[in-house]
Amino acid sequence: MLIPRFAIIDVETTGGRAARDKITEIAIVLHDGSQVIDTFETLLNPECQIPGFISQLTGITNDMVAEAPRFWEVARTIVEMTEGAIFVAHNARFDYSFIREEFRRLGYTFTRKTLCTVQLSRKSFPGLPSYSLGNLIRHFGIEVEQRHRALADTLATTDLFTRILQSQNGQNQINHLLKMGIKESLLPSDFGIAKIRALPEECGVYYFHDRFGDVIYVGKSINIQKRIAEHFQDKTDKAGMLQQNAVDVSFELTGSELIALLLESSEIKRLRPMINRAQRNRQFPYGIFSFTSNEGYLSFLAAKTSAKGMKGKSLVAEYPHLDSARNHLQAMVERFQLCEKKCGLDTAPGPCFPRQLGICLGACVEQESAEDYNIRATQALEALSAVLDGNFVLLDGGRSPDEQAAVVVAEGRLYGWGYVSSDDHPQSLWDWKALVKRTEGNAEENRLIKRFLSANHIKTIRF
Secondary structure, eight states, rough: OOOOEEEEEEESSSSTTTTTTTEEEEEEEEEEESSEEEEEEOOOOSOOOOOHHHHHHHHOOOOTTTSSHHHHHHHHHHHHHTTTTEEEEHHHHHHHHHHHHHHHHHOOOOOOOOEHHHHHHHHHTTTOOOOHHHHHHHHHHHSSTTTHHHHHOOOOEEEHHHHHHHHHTHHHHHHHTTTTTGGGGGGGGGOOHHHHHHHOOEEEEEEOOOOOOOOEEEESSHHHHHHHHHTTOSSSSHHHHHHHHHHHEEEESSSSSHHHHHHHHHHHHOOOOOGGGGGGOOOEEEEEEEOOOSSOEEEEEEEETTHHHTOOEEEEEEEHHHHHHHHHHHHHHHTTTOOOOTTTSSSSSSSSSHHTTOOOOOOGGGGGGGHHHHHHHHHHHHHOOOOOSSSSSEEOOSSSTEEEEEEOOOOOTTEEEEEEEETOOOHHHHHHHHHHOOOOOHHHHHHHHHHHHHHHHOOOEEE
């Protein structure tokens, strides 16, 4: 049996986000499972300023890195040292993401099997109050000359990793993580771990195919490889169907999580995969409407969008089923303590039932003023709304460093999406529309955009 090599790695950086920040120092310790066989360390010029608080933490200053090599100058050494080795780090996701991003900027895809000593330590040494590197150093009495410097932290991680290897269940835990937590018995016969490892650890949409080549499931993820591995760890009904029927997988990289969300939604409606049943609706004939009652209360109603009597009422959001609209409205009633009568959910005479329980504050019998009630109703309106405002373009990360993803909204609806050069932006909405792929757009996609905007800071150009 071939004994694996381990490349134990630590990086110091200018901040915590790989897409924005840069590496200032890297150290690699090669380990053959028994002993250290090689080491490498260097400061790196990040070609940007190191924030003061980072210098205080690491001791690495702008002066120290001024004459240091750039990442591209040591990239070949990193590739050669880690080739065929397993990437090991404490909080491996952090270090691995920074190195992958630095290589991505060079137009190179860096892919290695990874092990995280945080995960391994939790399994090998259960019951500790914390699994931070600092706490583990104190717990095991590991000697460290200079914390938060790459080589010192890498040597400490090497000591920790050696203890894991020597622990009672350490090797089993390592094997489990190297198999990505996948139970091979759950893998289809034509779907080996090697196929999953060959998938990109990047953002996009993926497609599971059956033995006839038909798409049976569409999904999206910011890490395609990891998400597909998870499908073969789960024991849900959906996972069971995939495990029984999937023989191949394909993917489309998007760079942007927002475009991945929109493409997934669009592809599910186009392809109608058998396992995405709940997301296949193409029509949205029902809606929630808002209006002001004769008494001045901001009110809501769930109804068919073509129903009579909707004149004077504003469409807030569209739904494939009336139950979906009413359930969403009921959730807003409970969240914002609204009146069921003012939301069209209670049509019986007299006060609404929650008022009889003391839950409703009395808008149904005008014991709460419209002014007070409308404060909460306006908050509910904002939470419910799937209507976008005006004309604008959203810019997100692209599939490479020199491009950006663009999502165009025109007259309050999704117009389309595509990719543009990071350095050359159109000046008019017309020009933006000419650059993107047109899509029909629907209420669900508008809602996806609103949710994404509420959870993420993203550059917006308004017209």
